[in-house]
Amino acid sequence: MPDLTESQLLAFDRDHLWHPYASMTAPGPTRLVTHAHGVRLRLGGGAELVDAMSSWWCAIHGYRHPVLDEAVGRQLGRMSHVMFGGLTHEPAITLGHLLVDLTPDHLQHVFFADSGSVAVEVALKMAIQYQRGRGHPGKRRVMALSGGYHGDTLGAMSVCDPGGGMHAMFAEALPQQVFTSRPPAGLQSDTTAWEAETRELATRHAAELAAVICEPVLQGAGGMHVYNPRCLRVLRDICDEHGLVLVFDEIATGFGRTGTLFAAEHAGIAPDIMCLGKALTGGYLTLSAALCSTEIAAGLGASESRVLMHGPTFMANPLACAVAVASVKLLVERDWSADIRRIETALTYGLAAAGALPGVVDVRTLGAVGVIQLDRPVDVACATDAAAARGVWIRPFRDLVYAMPPYITGDDDLATICNAMTAAAAV
Numbered sequence: 001m002p003d004l005t006e007s008q009l010l011a012f013d014r015d016h017l018w019h020p021y022a023s024m025t026a027p028g029p030t031r032l033v034t035h036a037h038g039v040r041l042r043l044g045g046g047a048e049l050v051d052a053m054s055s056w057w058c059a060i061h062g063y064r065h066p067v068l069d070e071a072v073g074r075q076l077g078r079m080s081h082v083m084f085g086g087l088t089h090e091p092a093i094t095l096g097h098l099l100v101d102l103t104p105d106h107l108q109h110v111f112f113a114d115s116g117s118v119a120v121e122v123a124l125k126m127a128i129q130y131q132r133g134r135g136h137p138g139k140r141r142v143m144a145l146s147g148g149y150h151g152d153t154l155g156a157m158s159v160c161d162p163g164g165g166m167h168a169m170f171a172e173a174l175p176q177q178v179f180t181s182r183p184p185a186g187l188q189s190d191t192t193a194w195e196a197e198t199r200e201l202a203t204r205h206a207a208e209l210a211a212v213i214c215e216p217v218l219q220g221a222g223g224m225h226v227y228n229p230r231c232l233r234v235l236r237d238i239c240d241e242h243g244l245v246l247v248f249d250e251i252a253t254g255f256g257r258t259g260t261l262f263a264a265e266h267a268g269i270a271p272d273i274m275c276l277g278k279a280l281t282g283g284y285l286t287l288s289a290a291l292c293s294t295e296i297a298a299g300l301g302a303s304e305s306r307v308l309m310h311g312p313t314f315m316a317n318p319l320a321c322a323v324a325v326a327s328v329k330l331l332v333e334r335d336w337s338a339d340i341r342r343i344e345t346a347l348t349y350g351l352a353a354a355g356a357l358p359g360v361v362d363v364r365t366l367g368a369v370g371v372i373q374l375d376r377p378v379d380v381a382c383a384t385d386a387a388a389a390r391g392v393w394i395r396p397f398r399d400l401v402y403a404m405p406p407y408i409t410g411d412d413d414l415a416t417i418c419n420a421m422t423a424a425a426a427v
């Protein structure tokens with residue numbers, strides 16, 4: 001097959017390749033990326049864009065980081081993959097060790113999966129099987145928060161926002177879960193009414209509930225919604241009262257994004273199961289993890305099958321584990337929280353003027369997340385073009401223009417991102 005020109009590549013892409021949340025019959029525009037380095041994507045034709053998305057919140061150290069490149073190269077020279085059934089390897093062990101050390105104390109056992117959605121599936125299976133092992137086979141539904149997002153596989157979808165487009169078409173095909181309201185917006189909001197509703201709901205369904213799942217403090221793809229960490233303490237309390245498993249989906253919030261290493265730390269409480277993904281490998285390769293407590297592992301071991309019936313082909317892929325080790329160390333061995341504070345300040349300052357634009361209903365920041373919320377759905381193509389014309393890559397969704405930049409983004413690039421977001425919100 002001959003080398004294709006850029007326009008031939010894009011033509012094939014348009015005719016044959018699915019993109020995320022896209023149509024094959026009416027595809028949206030796509031841009032061809034040829035290289036990426038630091039915080040910049042280089043497009044076919046040579047233009048460069050500052051990536052304000054960290055490639056969907058993963059590339060926290062930017063692209064072609066020498067330490068991460070070196071880790072992949074070194075592991076490639078040993079083995080890129082080996083099955084995890086009956087075999088093990090140093091990259092998985094070192095990564096497991098790091099995660100057990102960094103996450104709340106009682107999370108001691110690590111299941112490596114290959115994507116965030118699968119980690120959520122594993123977490124839900126763990127919770128249901130734990131309940132069976134403890135003699136409660138009827139406890140198999142899950143309570144979730146409205147407005148949440150936990151992935152695109154069927155089990156994960158069942159705990160996503162029940163009204164959202166991700167979910168509605170498949171409602172009949174999904175397990176019917178129990179939803180409490182979305183907690184009120186704001187870190188310091190009054191949560192009294194939400195708490196009463198949630199406690200009442202949990203009490204009513206206690207006999208059939210296995211678990212509660214949420215994204216702590218920041219609901220990401222469900223609307224970049226920030227809420228009071230107090231709600232997490234309420235959920236912990238409810239789980240303790242009714243013997244439910246508390247699952248924190250930290251796939252988006254983990255590894256510093258919200259200002260604490262894990263968002264659970266905002267509330268000072270620990271879940272029974274924690275899901276990690278996205279930034280785990282610094283955006284190099286796909287890998288996720290579901291960590292659980294010894295109590296969960298023991299309950300599961302007491303169930304009829306005794307084993308956790310899950311085992312992805314690429315479980316604990318050595319290349320992915322090796323780069324994850326390098327990425328996590330790179331993060332925690334430096335003053336990452338100073339970078340997050342610096343980015344938070346720059347986003348807060350740089351986006352302030354957007355609050356005065358017509359149609360802007362809210363501007364908010366939390367850690368290295370900056371959001372402009374509109375009173376209407378964003379015209380994604382126009383907003384993306386407006387930002388690209390100012391040298392920035394963003395991918396708005398619904399009524400949100402937002403940034404989740406790599407932690408290495410410099411102050412000048414942060415200012416450029418804020419200008420581009422403001423322009424995108426004005427189209």
Ligand SMILES: *Cc1c(COP(=O)(O)O)cnc(C)c1O
Nearest residue numbers: 115116117149150151220251252
């Ligand atoms: C992205 C995301 C997922 C799904 O992860 P994938 O790797 O895309 O399957 C699950 N939960 C949360 C909170 C996420 O942000």
